[in-house]
Amino acid sequence: MTTKQNNYCVILAGGKGRRLWPCSRDKHPKQFIDFFGVGRTQLQQTFDRFAQVLPKENIYINTSCDYLDLIREQLPEVSSDRIMAEPIHRNTAPSVAWAVHRIMMFDPKANIIVSPSDQTIVNDNAFFRNITDGLQFVENNDAILTMGVSPTRPEPGYGYIQKGVYTGNGDIYKVQAFTEKPDRQFAQMFMDSKEWCWNTGLFLSNTNYLRQCLYGFLPSVIRDEESGEKITTIEEEEAFIRENFPRYPNISLDHGILEKSDNVYVMKCDFGWADLGTWHGVYESLSKREGDNVIIDSDVILEDATNNIIKLSKDKLGVINGLDGYIIAEKDNVLLICKKEDSSALVRKYVNEVQIKKGDEFV
Structure with missing residues (x-):
């Protein structure tokens, strides 16, 4: 070109x-x-x-x-x-x-x-x-x-x-x-x-x-x-x-x-x-698997789980039952499970709260 x-x-x-x-x-x-x-x-x-x-x-x-x-x-x-x-x-x-x-x-x-x-x-x-x-x-x-x-x-x-x-x-x-x-x-x-x-x-x-x-x-x-x-x-x-x-x-x-x-x-x-x-933006932009779940480079077993976005560490197995419309994200010392819809404000709120209550090592 x-x-x-x-x-x-x-x-x-x-x-x-x-x-x-x-x-x-x-x-x-x-x-x-x-x-x-x-x-x-x-x-x-x-x-x-x-x-x-x-x-x-x-x-x-x-x-x-x-x-x-x-x-x-x-x-x-x-x-x-x-x-x-x-x-x-x-x-x-x-x-x-x-x-x-x-x-x-x-x-x-x-x-x-x-x-x-x-x-x-x-x-x-x-x-x-x-x-x-x-x-x-x-x-x-x-x-x-x-x-x-x-x-x-x-x-x-x-x-x-x-x-x-x-x-x-x-x-x-x-x-x-x-x-x-x-x-x-x-x-x-x-x-x-x-x-x-x-x-x-x-x-x-x-x-x-x-x-x-x-x-x-x-x-x-x-x-x-x-x-x-x-x-x-x-x-x-x-x-x-x-x-x-x-x-x-x-x-x-x-x-x-x-x-x-x-x-x-x-x-x-x-x-x-x-x-x-954002998690919601990532979910919307990616192709969905069975149950409209988005699984990002993760090893999971799902049952009765729909409309979720899941991102786990390489060495972890996730077994998820009964969740609809959630973010399930894990990295090092933090696991986040929260509703996916319009989650940007929620995640920002949790980050600020965790930083105040638990310290910088968790953010």
């Missing part, structure tokens, strides 16, 4: 992944796990996918200092100047601001793809086609382009994007509105209307325009150019980040930039997609 040297990707791999607790743990979160037993972790699969459409040296990894050793272990082909390890956890807007600054030090005319590290893409060829078309659009337009897919179910755990005016260019529309995690009734209305797409968390832009947006809406994110101090080396940049990053706002790119910018567009994509961030 042909590539352009000024197209880049930054993979966001710094999250703690607590919505997939207890299999995803603070010291070893979901992006570093071979969750499905396929031989490659979620991060490695994401890297492999972009390496088919971009030069490998144009792929950057954003993460936390806590996970730097895991990045080096799992992606030894990525050089140290392509890894940005944040000294403290912040949301995606500061992460992307740093990535834009790093890439523009090497290439001031870069186009950039920002990607989560924990997605399933069903059709790689369609994905490559959509990405290629999207990069061409942002190279020729000062815009932020989000990648959307048509909902296949009324999923309350996802973000939604409403299509606005058609641009006349491919399947690209002006964004009318964003909605984050609607209740199930609204999610059903969104799906029925055909006006809304799931927000995949993938977005593209040219770095010049994206930097303008970051300066306009988040002036505290990058201060070197505002103060007149020109950073020209990675060593200077990393020293600046160590000193200033803890002061940056803990705000997502969606809230900090996408919901405030005028030039935000959505491409309706057809590559097939699932967010692997």
